[in-house]
Amino acid sequence: MNVPTRLSIQEYEALGQRDVPIGGTRIHYVDEGEGFPLLLVHGSPTTSALWRHQIPTLSRRFRVIAPDVLGFGKSVAPEDGVSFVEQADALRALLEHLGIDRYSVVGHDWGGPIASACAAQRPEQVHQWVLINTTIRPSYRPPWYWKPFTAPVTGPLLLIRANLWGRNLSGMMKAASAPEIGGHYLAASQPLGNRRTFLRLERLEGYQALMQKVAAALPAMPKAPLIIWGTHDAYFRNEHQDLKALLPDGDLIMLEGGGHFPQEDAPDAVTRELDAFLSPET
Numbered sequence: 119m120n121v122p123t124r125l126s127i128q129e130y131e132a133l134g135q136r137d138v139p140i141g142g143t144r145i146h147y148v149d150e151g152e153g154f155p156l157l158l159v160h161g162s163p164t165t166s167a168l169w170r171h172q173i174p175t176l177s178r179r180f181r182v183i184a185p186d187v188l189g190f191g192k193s194v195a196p197e198d199g200v201s202f203v204e205q206a207d208a209l210r211a212l213l214e215h216l217g218i219d220r221y222s223v224v225g226h227d228w229g230g231p232i233a234s235a236c237a238a239q240r241p242e243q244v245h246q247w248v249l250i251n252t253t254i255r256p257s258y259r260p261p262w263y264w265k266p267f268t269a270p271v272t273g274p275l276l277l278i279r280a281n282l283w284g285r286n287l288s289g290m291m292k293a294a295s296a297p298e299i300g301g302h303y304l305a306a307s308q309p310l311g312n313r314r315t316f317l318r319l320e321r322l323e324g325y326q327a328l329m330q331k332v333a334a335a336l337p338a339m340p341k342a343p344l345i346i347w348g349t350h351d352a353y354f355r356n357e358h359q360d361l362k363a364l365l366p367d368g369d370l371i372m373l374e375g376g377g378h379f380p381q382e383d384a385p386d387a388v389t390r391e392l393d394a395f396l397s398p399e400t
Contacts, residue, residue: 122171122172122174122175122385122386122389122390122393123171123174123175124170124171124385124386125170125171125173125174126298127167127170127298127299127302128298129170130148130167130170130173133148133150133170133173134148134149134150135147135148136148136149137192138212138215138216140208140211140212140215141207141208141211143188143193143194143195143196143208144193144194145185145186145188145193145208145211145212146166146185146186146191146192146193147166147183147184147185147186147193147212148166148169148173148182148183148184148185149181149182149183150173150177150181150182150184151173151176151177151178151179151180151181151182152181153179153180153181153398154179154180154181154220154221154222154245154398154399155180155181155183155216155218155220155221155222156176156180156181156182156183156221156222156223156224156396157183157184157185157209157213157218157221157222157223157224157233158172158173158176158182158183158184158223158224159184159185159187159209159223159224159225159226159229159230159232159233160184160186160187160190160226160227160229161225161226161227161228161229161230161251161252162190162227162228162283162316162319162320163190163283163284163287163303163306163307163316164190164227164303164306164379165186165190165191165192165302165303165306166184166185166186166191167191167302167303168226168379168381168382169182169184169381171381171382171385171386171388171389172381172385172388172389172392175389175392175393176389176392176393176396179396179398180222180396180398183212183216183218185209185212186306187205187208187209187228187229187232188200188204188205188208188315189309189311189312189314189315189316190306190312190315191306192306194309194311195309195311195312195314195315196311197310197311197314198311198314199311199312199313199314199315199316199317199318200311200315200318201318201319201323201324202228202231202232202235202319202322202323202324202325202328203235203323203324203327203328204324205228205232205235205319206231206232206235206236206239206328207236209232209233209236210236210239210240213236213243218243219240219243220243220245220399221243221244221245222244222245222246222247222248222396222399223236223237223244223246223247223248224248224249224250224392225248225249225250225252226249226250226251226252226379226381227250227251227252227378227379228252228319229252230249230250230252230253230254231252231253231254231325231328231329231332234247234249234254234329234332235328235329235331235332237332237335237339238328238331238332238334238335238339241335241338241339242338244339244340245340245399246340246343246344246395246396246397247339247340247343247344248343248344248345248346248392248395248396249343249344249345249346249361249365249368250345250346250347250348250380250381250388251346251347251348251351251354251376251378251379251380252354252357252361253354253357253360253361254329254332254333254361254364255329255357255360255361255364256326256329256330256332256333257326258322258325258329258357258360260320260322260353261353261355264320264353267282267317267320268317268320268321273317273320273321274317277313277316277317277320278310278313278314278316278317281304281307281308281313283307283313283316284303284304284306284307284308284313285304287300287303287304288300290352290353290377290378290379291377291378291379291382291383292377292382292383293379293382293383294382299382333364336364336365341367342367342368342369343365343367343368343369344368344369344371344391344392344395345358345361345362345365345368345369345370345371346371346373346380346388346391346392347370347371347372347373347376347380348373348375348376348377348378348379348380348383348384349372349373349374349375349376349377350375350376350377351377351378352377352378353378354378358370358372369395371391373387373388373391376388
């Protein structure tokens with residue numbers, strides 16, 4: 119494989135940027151390359167720019183579709199935000215709008231359950247499946263020290279009023295200490311509906327019921343997914359062990375020091391692992 123290509127935020131913005139109306143709102147997505155569709159689904163509080171270092175390599179063999187999920191980046195959310203249920207339905211609507219009925223999918227952070235819930239609606243459509251620093255366990259609960267970010271009083275204060283996710287992302291993502299990167303994610307967190315979406319997802323609104331549906335669909339999903347795990351993840355920590363137990367046939371790749379956002383903090387390693395695992399359906 120050639121040396122992976124890294125893109126600046128400005129170079130990412132020059133990629134094939136698209137918008138499509140979905141259910142009274144609008145989804146923004148990057149559409150690059152030709153061939154078998156590959157869906158890349160980011161998590162919180164990022165945007166499709168999270169995949170900018172992976173897109174150049176993957177788009178050589180795939181049609182890469184990387185949406186901003188609702189309430190993130192340029193995809194519009196209602197002012198009161200959206201839950202996991204609305205996210206999964208919007209992603210399914212995007213696939214149907216694009217006429218995609220067979221694809222591979224990669225999900226990171228809350229993009230993991232969103233993408234998996236979308237896939238569980240039509241599991242026969244999924245060719246390959248990758249999860250990165252995420253969980254799909256119905257019984258998952260955030261660590262005890264996360265409670266201030268979800269509690270009735272402190273949650274809205276920290277995530278909506280103070281915009282802690284947008285202003286202090288560098289605490290969990292090393293790359294966000296660079297003004298260009300931190301500034302991109304901060305700007306994307308400004309709309310009120312986006313910050314309310316952050317809070318609703320952290321509170322796991324709709325998560326458990328959706329993940330029970332995913333669990334029921336697992337026999338029809340790809341039997342050997344890839345699990346990529348950046349170590350030193352302050353949120354999920356050892357969740358990869360439970361994820362591997364849930365998906366025993368999956369391969370687990372540990373990226374030492376990759377953190378919660380390995381696409382940003384260990385981009386070349388993520389690109390290499392995805393490029394080695396993914397293959398267009400023949």
